[in-house]
Amino acid sequence: MxxxxxxxxxxxxxxxxxxxxxxxxxxxxxxxxxxxxxxxxxxxxxxxxxxxxxxxxxxxxxxFPARVFGVKEKTEAKVELLLLRQLESTMWEVLVKPARKVRVGNRIQITENLGCDVIDNTTSGGRVVRFDFNGADFFDLIGKVGKTPLPPYIRREAEEExxxxxxxxxxxxxxxxxxxxxxxxxxxxxxxxxxxxxxxxxxxxxxxxxxxxxxxxxxxxxxxxxxxxxxxxxxxxxxxxxxxxxxxxxxxxxxxxxxxxxxxxxxxxxxxxxxxxxxxxxxxxxxxxxxxxxxxxxxxxxxxxxxxxxxxxxxxxxxxxxxxxxxxxxxxxxxxxxxxxxx
Structure with a gap:
């Protein structure tokens, strides 16, 4: 076909x-x-x-609200992450925006208690990051700061509902x-x-x-x-x-x-x-x-x-x-x- x-x-x-x-x-x-x-x-x-x-x-x-927003350490540049899949307990494959500004070795801080280090690139243009969250429940933290990742054909920002x-x-x-x-x-x-x-x-x-x-x-x-x-x-x-x-x-x-x-x-x-x-x-x-x-x-x-x-x-x-x-x-x-x- x-x-x-x-x-x-x-x-x-x-x-x-x-x-x-x-x-x-x-x-x-x-x-x-x-x-x-x-x-x-x-x-x-x-x-x-x-x-x-x-x-x-x-x-x-x-x-889960997989769209999260943070800043790069040192430069304070704003970064958006879309969490794609969990590879290990603290390791995730993500997409980042703007991708050209996020490189291996960068540190991204999302909240005072949640941040990640960029440790690798993926073949599809994404990144592999390792989160640290001080022993808290990861999905609870993401639930408080993340946005629902609506499909691209829903032409509006996600709302609380x-x-x-x-x-x-x-x-x-x-x-x-x-x-x-x-x-x-x-x-x-x-x-x-x-x-x-x-x-x-x-x-x-x-x-x-x-x-x-x-x-x-x-x-x-x-x-x-x-x-x-x-x-x-x-x-x-x-x-x-x-x-x-x-x-x-x-x-x-x-x-x-x-x-x-x-x-x-x-x-x-x-x-x-x-x-x-x-x-x-x-x-x-x-x-x-x-x-x-x-x-x-x-x-x-x-x-x-x-x-x-x-x-x-x-x-x-x-x-x-x-x-x-x-x-x-x-x-x-x-x-x-x-x-x-x-x-």
Whole structure:
């Protein structure tokens, strides 16, 4: 498949800049792969497509306010850091602005109790830094001074409300710089209704990184390289997923990050194994899925790996038709936008 085949236009006015007041009242387009139909629903109707014995697999990563601001020691020059991923307990890969002014050996002070030393460059133009924080809790310190790293297509500065809005209600583990946005539509009440219906809610973790926004820039998509992201599938979650599959239930992935994680840990006999590590799983057509029966996702940007995954799960023609309909019906796109269920 070529990049030009997954390129389309989305009017800027359809790119959601803020979430709806009620998470579960966004629009929901239901795409039936077998019947080749499109239904227009409200997100809370998603439970109509789940049965007792099915499972919703969710990504419990937590977005932390990864944009922090400091000054270079000696020169007092202002520096912005975007924390990308934790390499060791005190060591992080970061992007810096202005990059030309930040060199190996520089010291950056963020607060009186939080600073870092630049110890290396990365091949992608970033830096490796080592933080010192006097024995305090690192994420607590960052939480007090950092800003939520909103996606580039949200054309405004992060606001205090984004720390709640740009977070799933089941977020537990700090580490993401972007939300697994399909999960933003769920409320605690909706999850309770799912449990009452006999649907299992099973958590896995994938810390979403900068690569989720990185566009494909080669015409031959097979030459695109994904950034590695850290994931965890616990023994308890693996067993819960396998039990659902053994009993004939369906696995509904809440978001593309869940799909990529489950396919990373899938076995040849179409079960999953507990594991943790780094994955650069890139899913594009044609692809044989081993685990997932249904996918809840948002409306993604043109030429993205996220859109490609939906094309692999449904079909390219069906997804292009769905997006054409979404534009016509004025669905809201991207992180704070509306949702799609593919069954």
């Amino acid at each position: 070529k990049l030009s085949e997954i390129t389309f236009d989305v009017p800027k006015k359809l790119v959601a800049q803020y979430p709806l007041e009620k998470r579960d009242e966004s629009k929901l387009m239901v795409v039936n792969r077998k019947e080749r139909t499109f239904e227009e629903k409200v997100f809370k109707d998603v439970l109509d497509y789940l049965n007792e014995g099915d499972a919703l697999v969710v990504n419990d990563t937590r977005v 984004d720390k709640v809005n740009y977070q799933t209600v089941y977020a537990r583990k700090n580490g993401a710089i972007a939300a697994p946005t399909a999960g933003l539509h769920f409320t605690e009440e909706l999850l309770e209704k799912a449990r009452a219906k006999g649907v299992k809610i099973i958590p896995i973790t994938l810390h979403v990184g900068l690569g989720t926004f990185r566009p494909i820039q080669v015409e031959d998509i097979s030459r695109h390289s994904m950034d590695s992201e850290y994931y965890e599938v616990s023994p308890e979650s693996a067993e819960a997923i396998n039990e659902v599959k053994r009993n004939g239930g369906k696995i509904f992935a809440v978001g593309t990050t869940v799909v990529r994680t489950l396919e990373t840990v899938a076995t040849v006999d179409k079960f999953v194994k507990a594991n943790s590590g780094w994955t650069d799983k890139f899913i594009y057509p044609p692809y044989m899925f081993k685990i997932v029966d249904g996918l809840i996702t948002n409306f993604h940007f043109s030429g993205s790996t996220l859109f490609l995954l939906t094309c692999a799960f449904a079909s390219h023609d069906q997804m292009m038709e769905a997006y054409e309909l979404a534009v016509k019906k004025k669905y809201r796109f991207h992180s704070y936008g509306d949702a799609m269920l593919i069954v």
